[in-house]
Amino acid sequence: xxxxxxxxxxxxxxxxxxxxxxxxxxxxxxxxxxxxxxxxxxxxxxxxxxxxxxxxxxxxxxxxxxxxxxxxxxxxxxxxxxxxxxxxxxxxxxxxxxxxxxxxxxxxxxxxxxxxxxxxxxxxxxxxxxxxxxxxxxxxxxxxxxxxxxxxxxxxxxxxxxxxxxxxxxxxxxxxxxxxxxxxxxxxxxxxxxxxxxxxxxxxxxxxxxxxxxxxxxxxxxxxxxxxxxxxxxxxxxxxxxxxxxxxxxxxxxxxxxxxxxxxxxxxxxxxxxxxxxxxxxxxxxxxxxxxxxxxxxxxxxxxxxxxxxxxxxxxxxxxxxxxxxxxxxxxxxxxxxxxxxxxxxxxxxxxxxxxxxxxxxxxxxxxxxxxxxxxxxxxxxxxxxxxxxxxxxxxxxxxxxxxxxxxxxxxxxxxxxxxxxxxxxxxxxxxxxxxxxxxxxxxxxxxxxxxxxxxxxxxxxxxxxxxxxxxxxxxxxxxxxxxxxxxxxxxxxxxxxxxxxxxxxxxxxxxxxxxxxxxxxxxxxxxxxxxxxxxxxxxxxxxxxxxxxxxxxxxxxxxxxxxxxxxxxxxxxxxxxxxxxxxxxxxxxxxxxxxxxxxxxxxxxxxxxxxx
Amino acid sequence: xxxxxxxxxxxxxxxxxxxxxxxxxxxxxxxxxxxxxxxxxxxxxxxxxxxxxxxxxxxxxxxxxxxxxxxxxxxxxxxxxxxxxxxxxx
Numbered sequence: 001x002x003x004x005x006x007x008x009x010x011x012x013x014x015x016x017x018x019x020x021x022x023x024x025x026x027x028x029x030x031x032x033x034x035x036x037x038x039x040x041x042x043x044x045x046x047x048x049x050x051x052x053x054x055x056x057x058x059x060x061x062x063x064x065x066x067x068x069x070x071x072x073x074x075x076x077x078x079x080x081x082x083x084x085x086x087x088x089x090x091x092x093x094x095x096x097x098x099x100x101x102x103x104x105x106x107x108x109x110x111x112x113x114x115x116x117x118x119x120x121x122x123x124x125x126x127x128x129x130x131x132x133x134x135x136x137x138x139x140x141x142x143x144x145x146x147x148x149x150x151x152x153x154x155x156x157x158x159x160x161x162x163x164x165x166x167x168x169x170x171x172x173x174x175x176x177x178x179x180x181x182x183x184x185x186x187x188x189x190x191x192x193x194x195x196x197x198x199x200x201x202x203x204x205x206x207x208x209x210x211x212x213x214x215x216x217x218x219x220x221x222x223x224x225x226x227x228x229x230x231x232x233x234x235x236x237x238x239x240x241x242x243x244x245x246x247x248x249x250x251x252x253x254x255x256x257x258x259x260x261x262x263x264x265x266x267x268x269x270x271x272x273x274x275x276x277x278x279x280x281x282x283x284x285x286x287x288x289x290x291x292x293x294x295x296x297x298x299x300x301x302x303x304x305x306x307x308x309x310x311x312x313x314x315x316x317x318x319x320x321x322x323x324x325x326x327x328x329x330x331x332x333x334x335x336x337x338x339x340x341x342x343x344x345x346x347x348x349x350x351x352x353x354x355x356x357x358x359x360x361x362x363x364x365x366x367x368x369x370x371x372x373x374x375x376x377x378x379x380x381x382x383x384x385x386x387x388x389x390x391x392x393x394x395x396x397x398x399x400x401x402x403x404x405x406x407x408x409x410x411x412x413x414x415x416x417x418x419x420x421x422x423x424x425x426x427x428x429x430x431x432x433x434x435x436x437x438x439x440x441x442x443x444x445x446x447x448x449x450x451x452x453x454x455x456x457x458x459x460x461x462x463x464x465x466x467x468x469x470x471x472x473x474x475x476x477x478x479x480x481x482x483x484x485x486x487x488x489x490x491x492x493x494x495x496x497x498x499x500x501x502x503x504x505x506x507x508x509x510x511x512x513x514x515x516x517x518x519x520x521x522x523x524x525x526x527x528x529x530x531x532x533x534x535x536x537x538x539x540x541x542x543x544x545x546x547x548x549x550x551x552x553x554x555x556x557x558x559x560x561x562x563x564x565x566x567x568x569x570x571x572x573x574x575x576x577x578x579x580x581x582x583x584x585x586x587x588x589x590x591x592x593x594x595x596x597x598x599x600x601x602x603x604x605x606x607x608x609x610x611x612x613x
Numbered sequence: 614x615x616x617x618x619x620x621x622x623x624x625x626x627x628x629x630x631x632x633x634x635x636x637x638x639x640x641x642x643x644x645x646x647x648x649x650x651x652x653x654x655x656x657x658x659x660x661x662x663x664x665x666x667x668x669x670x671x672x673x674x675x676x677x678x679x680x681x682x683x684x685x686x687x688x689x690x691x692x693x694x695x696x697x698x699x700x701x702x703x
Contacts, residue, residue: 292660293630308650312631485646485702487680490694497700498680500625554623575618585644587623593640594632601639608616608641 015209022205023198030193034073038189041074046178049079049185056090058161065163075165075173078186080134084126084157085119085182091142094155102144113138126157136160165190235259239268246275299373301347302354310372310380311429312591318425318521319595323386324369325453327395327420328436331377332444334415341411349409350377353416356401357381367394380436383420388453391420395451417443418451425525426463428517463522469507469514470522474532479503481539485554498585500554501540524560533561534570537584544580554585559592563599568606626682629664634671644699645672646680652701655689669696 045065052061061079068074088104107124109116113135114128132138137156144151173188238258259268297309305313317324331337331350338346350373357371369383385391395418406412419440424432435454443452473479484502488494505514523529533555540553561567575581593600623644624632628651637645645668655661672679681693681701693701 292663295660296630296664485682487646487700487702489700490698552621554625556625571620575620582619585621585623587625587644587646590624590626590628590648591631593624594636597632597636597639604622604640607620607622 011213015206015213018209019202019206023202026198026201027193030198034189034191034193037073038191041068041072041189042176042178042187044068045074045077045187046180046185049183050180052079052161053081053084053182056084056086056094056157058158061161062163069163069165073190075188075190076163076175076186077188078162078175079160080184080186081159081182082128082180082184083182084159085123086126086157087123091140091153091155092144095144095153097144102146105143105145107140107142109138109140116140128159132159134160231260232264235261235264239264239271242268243271243275246279302351302373304354304358304371304373304379306372307374307380310374310382313370313372313382314423314429314432315591316595317382317423319592321425322384322423323425324423325383325385325391325420326423326432326436327381327383327391327418328433328440329379329381329416329418330440331415332417334377337411337415345409349405349412352405352408353402354379356405357398360398360401364397369394380433386422386456388422388456391453395420395453399450414450416450417447419443419454420451421454422456422459424459424463426466426518426521428515431515431518466514466518466522467526469509470519471526471528472508473505473514473519474523474528474535477535478508479505479535479539481536481543483549483553496551498552498554499549500556500587501536503536520558524558527560529558530561530564530567533557533567537571537574540584541574541578541580544583549583551583552585553583554587556587556589559588559596559599562586562588562603563596568603623680627668629668634667637671637675637677641675642677644678644680646682649682652681652684652689652693654686655684656686656692665696669698673697 045068048061048064052058058079065074065077069077091104091107092102107116109126112129113132114126117125117127119125126138126140128135128138137158137160139154140157141152141154144153173190175186175188178185178187235258259265297305297312299306314326331353334346334350337349354371354373361367361369361371367383368385369381372380372382374380383391383394385394398418399416402416403414417440419436419438419442421432421435421439424435427435439452439454443450446452480503482502482504483499485498485500486496487498489497502516503519505516505519506512507514520529520532523532536555540549540555543549544553588600621643622641623646624637624640624642625646626648627645628648647665647668651661651665655665669679671677678699679697681689681698684690684693684701684703690701690703
């Protein structure tokens with residue numbers, strides 16, 4: 001807005017000052033024009049007066065002066081003759097006779113009016129007496145003679161002529177007198193400026209200025225809008241595309257970016273340098289991060305993925321709803337081996353074992369699985385197979401394979417037992433590992449075939465019962481809240497700042513506690529988790545209202561609820577109705593967020609805007 | 614809408630291996646509760662220290678409060694306090 005005000009002020013100032021200057025200029029020009037006209041009129045009138053005196057023809061003088069009065073600034077004119085020279089021709093012309101046929105003689109004048117002298121060139125000179133100095137005219141007497149006929153004449157010779165201008169105004173103008181030898185000429189001029197004409201000129205100037213200014217502005221805008229701006233936007237967009245490509249991790253060749261402005265070219269060059277540095281740093285950091293992450297997720301001795309990696313893969317098995325078997329295996333005599341043969345031999349044994357299993361998976365493409373080293377002689381295998389008989393044959397092949405290790409390590413004989421369990425999608429990582437470990441214990445105790453596989457059908461039956469229990473709990477809203485993960489700040493006397501709500505879920509038939517994660521998995525699978533999450537929020541709000549909770553309460557919401565639009569709408573309504581909702585912090589587990597990144601990204605946009613509403 | 618009403622969001626069990634730090638830019642959480650494993654034996658493990666410092670650096674610039682989890686060791690607790698954690702569970 002400010003630039004517009006400044007521009008408008010500048011235009012008004014420019015218009016005002018230029019108008020003032022222009023008015024001064026046209027006024028000055030008008031005065032000069034009047035002066036010039038005055039000079040020209042003075043010269044012309046003087047010349048005309050001389051001619052009039054010679055011819056003594058005031059009729060022509062009058063008509064010419066009147067014409068000038070109408071068309072110029074000339075106003076009152078008075079011609080007074082002081083010395084008059086005339087000849088026969090003039091006298092005869094006055095009586096309308098030809099001077100060639102008649103002879104003039106005895107030209108006289110009344111003595112009171114003056115006298116007439118004859119000059120050397122034969123002309124008559126009229127010398128007026130003091131008495132006739134201001135006379136309008138004098139009478140001249142003369143005779144004309146032709147063929148003995150004499151005629152007397154007396155004609156007036158005009159000496160003074162005043163021609164007043166017919167003016168619409170009564171304004172009088174000062175007379176300027178021009179004294180010559182033979183006559184005196186008094187002239188007056190209308191030197192008043194015509195303000196109306198000046199204003200009209202000023203108005204025309206302003207109109208012209210506005211028109212030119214408008215045209216210039218329009219042309220400037222047109223040039224800016226369709227040439228400069230387009231070119232600028234094109235260049236900026238090109239740069240923006242280039243930077244976006246870099247941000248997206250795509251390196252674009254320098255030549256592919258076309259920039260038209262010199263300044264933008266410099267900016268582009270600097271951006272290029274900056275992005276090169278950024279890419280180099282980013283690559284270095286990525287390499288460092290990959291090394292760190294690799295270190296975090298792998299076993300140093302064997303290079304196998306470690307327990308954390310196993311847990312991660314198992315999480316993604318849950319999330320992707322895939323099935324498989326978890327096989328827990330353990331070299332139970334590892335401690336004894338270390339004691340008897342030293343850690344180096346045992347490490348070599350473990351490495352050989354890991355390599356042989358990995359080699360097995362690499363060569364048998366029909367077996368899809370991964371082996372992980374937990375700790376010491378503890379390993380796990382994630383086998384992506386759902387058929388129990390296939391797991392059975394796999395374990396037999398693995399046992400046969402490991403028997404070959406005895407050839408290299410003579411002390412190694414049937415030292416590994418295996419426990420396999422199907423991946424229970426209602427279970428937790430801990431419960432699945434526990435199930436596989438229990439199967440291992442059975443195999444270890446029986447010692448008959450070195451492995452034990454948990455019956456998948458039995459597990460399915462148990463899950464069906466669990467589904468009924470979960471439905472029953474949610475239907476009756478039958479659970480109480482407990483608070484875990486007490487989080488304190490770092491004050492000198494730490495203050496409780498946050499707790500996490502954890503429902504206490506009891507099976508009403510067996511009176512056994514149902515793990516929360518298991519309960520949520522089941523509720524999510526049978527499609528009633530959103531109802532449960534609502535109940536959880538409302539129960540928490542009740543307790544906050546009772547004043548039992550003064551700190552922040554964290555509620556972990558399921559993915560199904562978070563990505564459910566009607567649930568979010570319900571949440572918004574509840575927030576508007578209950579201000580205590582501000583005490584609640586809604587949480588999601590990191591790996592769930594990672595697996596549903598796009599949904600969470602959309603949720604984040606909605607969370608921070610009114611889009612959803 | 615929810616954020617306007619002061620409702621906050623937290624990502625728990627946060628581990629940059631699962632979810633990269635850059636991804637947090639899109640998600641804009643208010644809190645991060647770190648994965649337990651990252652918080653335990655923190656002082657003994659330089660890799661964990663490096664990872665946690667990177668998280669804190671990002672969190673500071675994006676106004677995210679970082680919370681520790683199950684900090685058992687007193688040295689780890691003091692280190693978290695020094696690093697500017699918002700809070701921790703023990």
